[in-house]
Amino acid sequence: MSSSSSSYSSPSSSSEAKWRFDVFINFRGEDVRYGFVTDLHRCLIHGKINAYIDSEDLRRGDEISELMKAIDESRIAVLFFSENYASSRWCLDELVKVMECRRLKEQRVLPVFYKVKPGDIRGLRGSYGDALTGYEKKSGQDSERVKKWREALIEAADLSGWHYDPGQSQNETEFIEMIVKEISTIVKRVPLSVAKYPVGVRCRVEEVMSLLSMGSDDVRMIGIWGPGGVGKTTISKAVYNSIFDQFDGCSFLANVRETSSRPDGLIHLQNKLLSQILWKETLSVLGVDRGANLIRDILCSRKILLVLDDVDHRDQLNALAGEREWFGKGSRIIITTRDKRVLTFYRIHQVYGVKPLDQGEAFDLLSSYAFPGNQPKDISRDLIYNILGYANGLPLAIVVLGPFVKDRSREEWESTLEKLAESPNKDINSVLKISFDALEDNERDIFLDIACFFKGRERKYVTRVLDSCGLSTLIGIQILIERSLVTIVHDHTVQMHDLIQQMGQDVIKRECLNDPGKRSRLWCYDDVYEVLSAATVRASHETIDNLIFFNLHAITKLQLVINDYFLFLGREPLMLRA
Known part of the structure; x- marks a missing residue:
């Protein structure tokens, strides 16, 4: 199976399989074994943290390989730099192995500078410089x-x-308690649940990781953008699981849009952010502005990972991640949104636009849900591809429909498709409609007109027609693009996902379910024919005036019906727009 369609398993999703030890303690025994390190080890064990303490009596013959294996299988390495640390070749060999594991296995490394200054170690001054100079004299300056x-x-x-x-x-x-607390927050972090069948997630995570550039020490903000149901949250969770071990603190804030709309919602989110990172159950944030200052003051020196999921307004970013300077060197902030303008406003130019599943990925995902064993003989490939055609690469649709059609007969599959052709699935539709509900009147009208009449038409034509109806079409279409409701394809035509179009048409149908004549738009032949052919005593000039646009296959028949009706009313024939 290709990487694009394979399931994704976070390296942190099974810490027991990846790490045999929580902590490996590297130290110079003569300096700190008795007292400090012994007390630390005892506290870690008491806190149910599996800590491996290096014992110098293991440093004989073949048992050295066991020591290196212990480093390799430890989630965290604690390095105790003491006065005589560099005088031990064993300590230095272990250090080289630890730094190798940091680069290759994302092992977390926490140094403790015990009665020594970090600057003296970086500059190789004092006892560290003397030790290295002595080694070079014995083995030559070019010793590898x-x-x-x-x-x-x-x-x-x-x-x-x-x-x-x-x-x-x-x-x-x-001091020991502070170290234990910090280690506990790292060890006790648990991975987020990503998806039951995370088909196609791996390749998308890799693309996001390339934007994060984990090797750099800058504070980086990136966006994950796309329509509802395309998998933004799933991808952000998988990325979070992949890298959270590399940070001093982590926070994943889900449903930012929904939570912030509640009374004191932003204050709640600020409290949650600080609690997750600082590992404190309760914090007192008394106002949004004070909370923003608190986040900045506390986190400015910490390397943190923050995911803000489903952001839809700049106020949310102002309250939770206002500036890059709020966070310490190496921090990463990931923002998922349906509205690209939110990212543009914050000068976030590193944006990953989530693409729908390709045909192979969609097939694998549907099969995982609908056929966990083997595909039933009476379910043909045509039926499967009809369901996939309806979903059109949207993971949400497949996740909803897959379990629904599981263990159903061919006739039930066919009936499901017939039902979906008439009206959208409510679970899918409710997610997609969130983006529509957030639009202002101008953009709503443009969106509904595109959904009913103009999908697949050339952008200039759509703009010209809708401008003539008093709409601000240029900015309106741009906003719809930014909110993942409309796309402009290479030939300059206006397009939208089939399920988004169906959602828009359903909005119009629900204006009056039983009487098409009372709806603001008519686009299908049967509805128009019903309105125009109904008893003339119920017809009115207003009904005709409301029939503004038509996008029909049977346009010649419709022309005849409408013109006949206009002649009956003594009015000029209607000229349909080309």
């Missing part, structure tokens, strides 16, 4: 092993960690 030690020390000393300085009256017990 010494070169790796030097590079690993400089790289590790540049990581954020803890600095213990007894000269500043630090309490050792409190």
Whole structure:
């Protein structure tokens, strides 16, 4: 199976399979074994954190490979840099292995600077410089092993960690508790549930990861944009699971649009953001502006991962992630939205536009839900592709319809398709209609006219006709594009997803379910014929005046019907728009 259609499994979704130990502790025994490290190890074990403590009596013969294997299988490595750390070749070899695992396996590395300054390690001054100089004299300046030690020390000393300085009256017990708490927040993070059958997610996650550029230390904001039901939340969850181990704190805020619309909704979201990152159950945010300042002041020095899911207004970003300067070096902020304008307003130019599933991915996803065993013999490929044609690559539609048609007969599949042709599935429709409900009147009218009459027509023609009806079409179509309701394809024609079009047409039908003549738009031949052929005593000039646009296959027949009716009323024949 190709990567584009294969299921995605987050590396963090099964931490037990990936990591045998939660923590590996690397230290120079003569400096800190008795007291500090022993107390830390005891506290970690008491907190049910599986910590591997390096024991120097293992450093013999073949057992060295076991030590390196323990590093390889640890989720977190804690490095205790002490005064005589660099005098131990074993410590330096372990350090090189740890930094290798950080690069290749995304292992989290937390340095503790115990009575030493990070700058002295980075600059290889004092005991660290003396030790490296001694090694070089013994083995030569070009020794590959010494070169790796030097590079690993400089790289590790540049990581954020803890600095213990007894000269500043630090309490050792409190210092240990602080380390344990931080490790606990990392270990206790659990991956988010992505999808039952995450078909096609892997390749999309990889494309988002390329935008995140995880190797850089800048604060990066990216957007994931697309229509409702296309999989933005699923992708953002999978990305979150892939990388959350690499940050000091993480927060995934789901349903931002819905939550922020409630009384004090933004304050609730601010509280939740800080609670998730700081691992505190309750925080007191007294107002949106104060909450924004609190987020900035607390998180400006922390490397955090923040996902804001389903954002639809800049006020939400102002309250939760106003500026890149709010967050520490290396932070990543991911925003999912249906409205591209929200991203443009915040100068977020790294945007991943989510594409619908291709035919192979859609088939695999439908099969996963509808045929978890084998495909029944009486369900033909034609029936399957008719369902896929209705879904048109929208994962939401397949996830809803797949379980519905599971274990149903061929006749029930056919009946389902007939029902869907008449009216949309309410679960799918309710998700898609959120974008329509957020439109203003000008954009609603343009959207409904496109859904009923102009899908597939040339953009200039649509603009000319709708402008003549008093609509601001140029900006209106642009807003519909930004909100993932309309697309302009390469030949400059106006298009929209079939299910979005059906949603729009359903809005018109529900204006009056039983009397098409009372609807604002008519587009299908049967409805128009019914209105024009009804008892003339019920007809009115208003009914005719409301028949503005027609986009029909049987346009010649309709022309005759309408013109005959106009002659009956003594009015001039109607000229249909070309």
